[in-house]
Amino acid sequence: MQLPPSQTASSLLRSSRPVHRFSSTCDAIDQLVTPQSYINGHLSAHGSALEAGLSEGAVLELVGPPGIGKTRTTLGFALAERFRDEGGEVLIVDAEGSLVPSLIKQTAEAYAAHHEYEAGLVNEVLEGIRYRRIDSAWTLVAFFQTLESWLMEHPKVKLVIVDSLSSHLRPTLDTSTRTLIADTVIVTTQMSLKLFGPDHRPSKWSRDAEALLVPQIAERWIPSDVDAYRVVLYYAEDGERLGRLLSSPTPTQATDAAFTMDLLGPCDFPPANSQDESASP
Template structure:
């Protein structure tokens, strides 16, 4: 028989006594739950909302707490409950409501309307048309970006092309969407601010070249503050920067990326700047390179599907020599040279959105972006944008934009 003191003792047990999956246990710890008594005070519906899990999982969690309260006097219930979480961890399912909820995922902007419009052509064009927001300009478009959790985007270009600046704009906007977005920057009530906060998440940055430093992010956050009331330190609070110095460290972190995201369930954007930096050594044999790229492909795929993150990867360009028949060549047999993403297709999937940044011709100081997806035949493959004096992507003034003519690109040059 279990007396009242014994029952109270059961509720003082830590949440580690529960047989839960690691993501759910990490979500409980992140939300501040330490003991069974803390969980018992919350209803299943509130628990489901706070932890971003289904109602069935929240009810199962409370059922485990009740079973542990019963103690050894009800072994059958304890035995039954011990097996249920294992089934949840082995077979993941989603209700129709869970699938429908992906329509309200946070969307991240580049801070450039032209770039967002270009990306939306390949990712979420119907949403812009349906919501009637395609005509919104500049800062009004910050909460209606085209990148959302589940997407993989590669940004490549020559040195000084603006790869890091575009990635920086995306991660800053992701944090603003998490805190409240444009609609909640000191203009809405607390209820609206809390609701918007639940839609977004935090950001993981893997910096290999030292381009995205905490100081640079802070300066950019101060600039963004001009159009919002969010303190820069609040924006930085949810940005995790990991400096990867060597190829060994990069491979090691890729191996642990899945576990890291499990322990940080609020992260919904991963930025890698740049993936190709540690894998451009000429002495790296093809077999090793292929295995590393397969690892990167697998871990990025897990981040987008299992952990519902958007992944933005920056890559450098490499020169490829071709013959007149477009066959691989060397310096002796080559007839022409083209710039291509350095890692090629070895790490990408068929749904990866590839954006190549480039400059205009002689006398053209503008920046352009060419976008493509494998198998896509979109008729608007390019966009014009600029980077302001603060290092943030922006739009080209309409008068200047109308006066220019887009450069003619050979598809092989941006493939």
């Protein structure tokens, strides 16, 4: 009989700590990527409820039409991580030209003002956000191929954000891009119109064909050995912003979400009593 290897006391303590989770700053969206059994009945060592959000090592794909708030949502994840105590560094890859440094700085300043942080903290937060602009397919593929070694050289980077993955790779991703999955990753992808016939199969144009929005990149780009979440953000008929969980490794706290958007990014709707107070003279 072979005894199991021994472990140090410090490693046992680290393994008993709550999993580090990344928040979008919007509880409704966080619940879409939080396991159903994670918070219910679970308390931290200090007696407080464990935090919700995307776990370390997971992948989140945000799918949706232009203007729904995918870029702002990724920025919410980035700033929540940077402003938290012991937050890690974030790598932002701007493949579409929407997540520009000026927007990151403007949102970080609004975030600090909203939470009443010292203005000087903004520079410290921005120092921990690394930025890359990708403007072609070959540059994007080259980036993926070198990402694993780059992350080994930058161990403080805990979150990778790619906006938008489908900008230069419309059909699907090949195996050379799968080194992307080296840490916690959040990507955005666009949607495109596709025609379907009465039998619900892809169809060419005809009077009976129906045009539907579908993700531009097939889900198989995500390796099967990682915890991956796919969330679509979309508009309701009345213009309300909604989110729906399309796939996840385990049941989550919620499968649907309603949210709004402000200068800080995605946020929950204020309580009804707060709306009533703001409306009163």
